[in-house]
Amino acid sequence: MGFFRNHVGWLLVGLGTLLLLMVRPVSGIGANWGTQCSHPLPPATVVRMLRENGFQKAKLFDADYDILRALGRTGIEVMVGIPNDMLASLASSIKAAEKWVSKNVSTHINTNNVNIRYVAVGNEPFLETYNGSFIRSTFPALQNIQSALIKAGHSNQVKVTVPLNADVYSSSTSLPSGGDFRTDIHDLMLQMAKFLSDNGGPFTVNIYPFISLYSNPNDFPVEYAFFDGKATPLNDGGTYYYNMFDANHDTLVWALQRNGFGNLPIIVGEIGWPTDGDINANLNYAQRFNQGFMSHIANGKGTPMRPGAVDAYLFSLIDEDQKSIDPGYFERHWGIFTFDGLPKYQLNLGVVGATNYSTGSLVPARNVRYLERKWCVLKPSAKLDDSLVGDSVSYACGLADCTSLGHGTSCSNMDARGNASYAFNSYFQTNDQDDVACKFSNLGMITKTDPSVGSCRFQVAIEPPVSASSRHRPISWECSSCLILIILPLLLSMPMV
Numbered sequence: 001m002g003f004f005r006n007h008v009g010w011l012l013v014g015l016g017t018l019l020l021l022m023v024r025p026v027s028g029i030g031a032n033w034g035t036q037c038s039h040p041l042p043p044a045t046v047v048r049m050l051r052e053n054g055f056q057k058a059k060l061f062d063a064d065y066d067i068l069r070a071l072g073r074t075g076i077e078v079m080v081g082i083p084n085d086m087l088a089s090l091a092s093s094i095k096a097a098e099k100w101v102s103k104n105v106s107t108h109i110n111t112n113n114v115n116i117r118y119v120a121v122g123n124e125p126f127l128e129t130y131n132g133s134f135i136r137s138t139f140p141a142l143q144n145i146q147s148a149l150i151k152a153g154h155s156n157q158v159k160v161t162v163p164l165n166a167d168v169y170s171s172s173t174s175l176p177s178g179g180d181f182r183t184d185i186h187d188l189m190l191q192m193a194k195f196l197s198d199n200g201g202p203f204t205v206n207i208y209p210f211i212s213l214y215s216n217p218n219d220f221p222v223e224y225a226f227f228d229g230k231a232t233p234l235n236d237g238g239t240y241y242y243n244m245f246d247a248n249h250d251t252l253v254w255a256l257q258r259n260g261f262g263n264l265p266i267i268v269g270e271i272g273w274p275t276d277g278d279i280n281a282n283l284n285y286a287q288r289f290n291q292g293f294m295s296h297i298a299n300g301k302g303t304p305m306r307p308g309a310v311d312a313y314l315f316s317l318i319d320e321d322q323k324s325i326d327p328g329y330f331e332r333h334w335g336i337f338t339f340d341g342l343p344k345y346q347l348n349l350g351v352v353g354a355t356n357y358s359t360g361s362l363v364p365a366r367n368v369r370y371l372e373r374k375w376c377v378l379k380p381s382a383k384l385d386d387s388l389v390g391d392s393v394s395y396a397c398g399l400a401d402c403t404s405l406g407h408g409t410s411c412s413n414m415d416a417r418g419n420a421s422y423a424f425n426s427y428f429q430t431n432d433q434d435d436v437a438c439k440f441s442n443l444g445m446i447t448k449t450d451p452s453v454g455s456c457r458f459q460v461a462i463e464p465p466v467s468a469s470s471r472h473r474p475i476s477w478e479c480s481s482c483l484i485l486i487i488l489p490l491l492l493s494m495p496m497v
Helices: 013-022 043-052 065-070 084-092 094-110 135-152 183-198 209-215 244-258 283-298 387-399 416-430 477-482 488-492
Strands: 030-033 057-060 077-082 116-121 159-161 163-165 169-171 179-181 203-206 234-236 239-241 266-271 311-314 375-378 444-447
Touching (some): 043 065, 077 094, 094 135, 116 135, 135 159, 135 183, 179 183, 209 244, 209 283, 244 266, 283 311, 375 416
Parallel strands (some): 030 057, 030 311, 057 077, 116 159, 163 203, 203 266
Antiparallel strands (some): 234 239, 375 444
């Protein structure tokens, strides 16, 4: 309804210098650390990035042992995650919950000195597109994890929460004051809110103005997604909302208040803007949004209905080239850093004591080890009307990442030959530059001349962990029938050279 009913909730680099002057010190900002990457950075490298950039909180989507161990003795507050596919087993067995807490919480607190503060039970389990798959298991899993934390003696330090999508509430009036929980889960939301309140847990919500723009590009007021006051404000009975974040956040506040939980703490579990994969997912908009958000929360004023500091985690730290693209190609491009830890744009987090506080620039990952500087491209002699070219591109894109190709993306300036080369190289790098991964029926060739063009970066993979040396063996052509073909028409419709 209005601004507040959408798929995932309501919600210029040239302005960087001006925005630096507007940012004041922030008490603490968090980052989401996702790991769906073909070539992840070593945990110790990422932890150093977090510390040098002043991130004081990290939100994880699982309980990877090496990552948690790397976070030990850093003081960084950690929200450790339980994936949705584990909810059913944890809901049905208190013993399973106790075992999970022992392995993933107690061990790291007691042995590795990890500052675990929250357990996130599930990730957006009530998302409407899940069609109720996790509705029955989420609350029992939450209860069992809480019981396990109490038994293990951690419940004073570690609180439970459930990161929810903003589609769990909406407004009957298109104004924040009309906020209430979704009808189909209303009673369940009240049960969970009471449980969180009784046990000192926060209500965690993910707010994405970008998704609102992506889902409704023709009608959504673009300026309302940002924080520079250029949008026509929304008047809610004399309270004015100049951006979607405040309006969406306060729709939740009204929903909680309406149902007797007006004092329940709120954490913004995810907020950010992608940089590729869609015409509105670009560096300018991402810098404008994220810097605007940091400036917006830096003054500690909060929102009209919830004054005070905003507890938030940026989404996300690093690009993830193996995330599902079902929501859109942009899903692999939320990072403020590239896959190899390079800052995408200037962003001042305003954190006192951070390495970058005086400069307002993100600090890149250090000592990143790359594979050899070589790329796989389409041979100059290859004919674009050869059917094997199309088959090869489909194969490569189905097993690697071609989400930077398409209308309005960073590689939209290339022709069909360039697109094919990009696809070949993506597959080649994903497979650790194995020579076999550049065959493509004798259509590919290895070059040491960087084929990057303008904003389109042909990547060189970072070295994989030693234990993963056989992880990226090229997959046999026999499985090509299982690959997606969605990118092929676009690639072959580009001008030929």
